[in-house]
Amino acid sequence: MKFLKKILSTISTPAILPWIMPFLLIIPNIALAITEPDPLLSKATDIFLPLGVYMLLASVTTSVGITMLFAIPLIFFAGFQIVLLYLYGESIMAVDMFLNIATTNTKEASELLSNLILALVTVFILYFPALIYGIVCLIRQRRCTLTTVRHIRRYGAIVFAAGALLLVASYIALPRFSVRRNIFPVNVIANMIEAVNRTIDTTHYPSTSAPYTFSPTLTHDRDLREIYILIIGETSRADNWQIYGYQRPTNPRLSNRDGLVVFDKPLTESNTTYKSVPMLLSPLTSETFGDSIYYTQGICSAFNEAGFNTAFISNQQRNHSFIDFFANQAQTTEFIRDNEPGSLDDHLVDHLRDFIDRSPSDKIFVVLHTYGSHFNYHERYSDDFRVFTPDQASEASIENRRQLLNAYDNSIIFTDYVIDRVIASVDSLHIPAAVIYTSDHGEDIFDDARGRFLHSSPTTTFTQIHVPFLMWFSDRYRDAFPEIYSNAIANSSANVSTTRSVFPTMLSIAGIDSPHIKSADDVTSTQYRELPRHYLNDYNEAVDLKQAGFKPYDFEKAQNYNIATD
Numbered sequence: 001m002k003f004l005k006k007i008l009s010t011i012s013t014p015a016i017l018p019w020i021m022p023f024l025l026i027i028p029n030i031a032l033a034i035t036e037p038d039p040l041l042s043k044a045t046d047i048f049l050p051l052g053v054y055m056l057l058a059s060v061t062t063s064v065g066i067t068m069l070f071a072i073p074l075i076f077f078a079g080f081q082i083v084l085l086y087l088y089g090e091s092i093m094a095v096d097m098f099l100n101i102a103t104t105n106t107k108e109a110s111e112l113l114s115n116l117i118l119a120l121v122t123v124f125i126l127y128f129p130a131l132i133y134g135i136v137c138l139i140r141q142r143r144c145t146l147t148t149v150r151h152i153r154r155y156g157a158i159v160f161a162a163g164a165l166l167l168v169a170s171y172i173a174l175p176r177f178s179v180r181r182n183i184f185p186v187n188v189i190a191n192m193i194e195a196v197n198r199t200i201d202t203t204h205y206p207s208t209s210a211p212y213t214f215s216p217t218l219t220h221d222r223d224l225r226e227i228y229i230l231i232i233g234e235t236s237r238a239d240n241w242q243i244y245g246y247q248r249p250t251n252p253r254l255s256n257r258d259g260l261v262v263f264d265k266p267l268t269e270s271n272t273t274y275k276s277v278p279m280l281l282s283p284l285t286s287e288t289f290g291d292s293i294y295y296t297q298g299i300c301s302a303f304n305e306a307g308f309n310t311a312f313i314s315n316q317q318r319n320h321s322f323i324d325f326f327a328n329q330a331q332t333t334e335f336i337r338d339n340e341p342g343s344l345d346d347h348l349v350d351h352l353r354d355f356i357d358r359s360p361s362d363k364i365f366v367v368l369h370t371y372g373s374h375f376n377y378h379e380r381y382s383d384d385f386r387v388f389t390p391d392q393a394s395e396a397s398i399e400n401r402r403q404l405l406n407a408y409d410n411s412i413i414f415t416d417y418v419i420d421r422v423i424a425s426v427d428s429l430h431i432p433a434a435v436i437y438t439s440d441h442g443e444d445i446f447d448d449a450r451g452r453f454l455h456s457s458p459t460t461t462f463t464q465i466h467v468p469f470l471m472w473f474s475d476r477y478r479d480a481f482p483e484i485y486s487n488a489i490a491n492s493s494a495n496v497s498t499t500r501s502v503f504p505t506m507l508s509i510a511g512i513d514s515p516h517i518k519s520a521d522d523v524t525s526t527q528y529r530e531l532p533r534h535y536l537n538d539y540n541e542a543v544d545l546k547q548a549g550f551k552p553y554d555f556e557k558a559q560n561y562n563i564a565t566d
């Protein structure tokens with residue numbers, strides 16, 4: 001107690017007071033210097049320059065309270081940055097993070113936040129007393145001496161000058177360096193502004209995308225009765241799929257399914273739902289997403305134009321962004337959670353059957369958007385699927401990894417069941433039919449020393465983008481279009497980017513040709529070609545996997561699956 005009193009009386013001496021604000025605000029910069037893989041010069045600039053600015057700001061007035069209160073916005077950014085570093089172990093607050101908050105439903109966000117208590121408490125302890133202290137100083141009109149202010153101004157000027165020199169050196173020596181990207185909190189504020197701009201552009205989507213047309217031509221017989229289903233999974237990583245070599249029997253049904261083609265080496269180009277799903281549902285790839293997303297329509301529009309009866313049936317909440325826009329382009333759109341909150345993915349199959357029974361057209365195309373294996377994992381399947389137990393832990397901690405994995409594996413078994421039921425439903429029609437399944441992205445479940453959990457972090461890991469990709473063809477389809485089936489088998493051991501190939505492949509299987517389709521991306525074409533791996537980063541740029549955040553461990557994991565990473 002005496003010790004605490006001594007600390008308090010020391011920091012409240014007029015000579016110390018103005019140093020508190022710069023000290024607190026520079027903590028995230030120091031933390032980032034430890035966590036980020038940036039060059040040393042960039043890190044030094046990111047400490048000296050902001051510290052110099054903070055010290056100069058602290059020297060503007062002798063009123064400590066005013067200084068503290070003006071620093072509130074910066075304290076807010078510093079606090080959240082520390083929470084993020086705790087959660088992901090690296091990276092500044094990204095554009096995608098702000099947009100994820102905007103496009104994620106509140107329940108999902110609170111599920112994640114409830115696992116962040118420790119980080120929030122740390123931030124609270126670090127910054128909240130400072131704020132209270134500032135208010136107390138303001139009320140009591142506490143001031144430091146003019147001499148102290150001159151002191152901190154002189155030192156602040158020296159630190160700032162050093163920071164400015166380092167800044168010049170960084171711009172000269174480091175080709176990728178910029179204040180916009182490398183200096184905290186400028187980068188975070190710029191990311192927030194970018195997120196706002198993208199949100200504004202998104203609200204104009206209905207008008208900016210209206211002129212878009214797929215101009216399709218149909219190669220199948222106009223009178224042919226046929227049905228095609230595209231299932232978009234959620235948070236399903238191939239590592240935990242038995243048909244991808246996982247040691248647990250998580251695919252009891254699909255393992256025995258006739259007509260199934262499993263692609264050995266798929267990766268997605270984004271670890272976030274709101275970017276990956278629009279790429280899967282459109283001709284966009286990581287190269288074109290940033291420029292063209294506001295002007296492009298989705299796969300249901302393509303099938304509409306080709307004369308199909310289309311439906312988008314989702315077991316996710318509305319995200320008020322491109323997934324909803326693409327969903328609404330279908331002739332029938334159902335978000336089943338609107339009326340059945342908490343419904344499991346097998347309900348999608350009931351809605352699918354209803355739609356097929358009611359369809360006036362012989363040509364049917366349906367997108368099913370599942371909730372798959374999204375956290376909390378144990379809420380994604382029914383009791384009959386509690387194969388691996390215990391599975392009820394929902395607190396995100398490494399101690400619970402065994403339970404989290406049990407629940408995650410149970411959710412994969414449930415996904416296996418849902419896909420198999422979809423296949424059985426269309427198989428029973430005895431017509432040419434095909435089903436494609438892939439997941440938007442994978443997941444981290446405290447798999448290695450990094451202790452990472454969940455997905456959509458600003459940098460990705462291998463398990464966040466290693467997704468299953470498979471397709472099934474009915475007997476009648478294989479009889480009618482044997483070359484599509486045999487080409488799929490021939491390409492099944494090739495390296496594939498799901499976000500690039502799902503769209504052209506789905507159209508090609510349905511006999512739809514369009515100027516927007518490249519045969520080189522179609523895995524049922526003899527012209528399919530492997531391309532260099534790309535990843536859509538936070539600035540909507542297509543980067544290689546090292547720039548996407550892959551560490552040696554990730555490259556090694558990819559190699560174990562014989563997946564090309566360059």
Ligand SMILES: [Zn+2]
Binds near residue numbers: 441
């Ligand atoms: Zn997702």
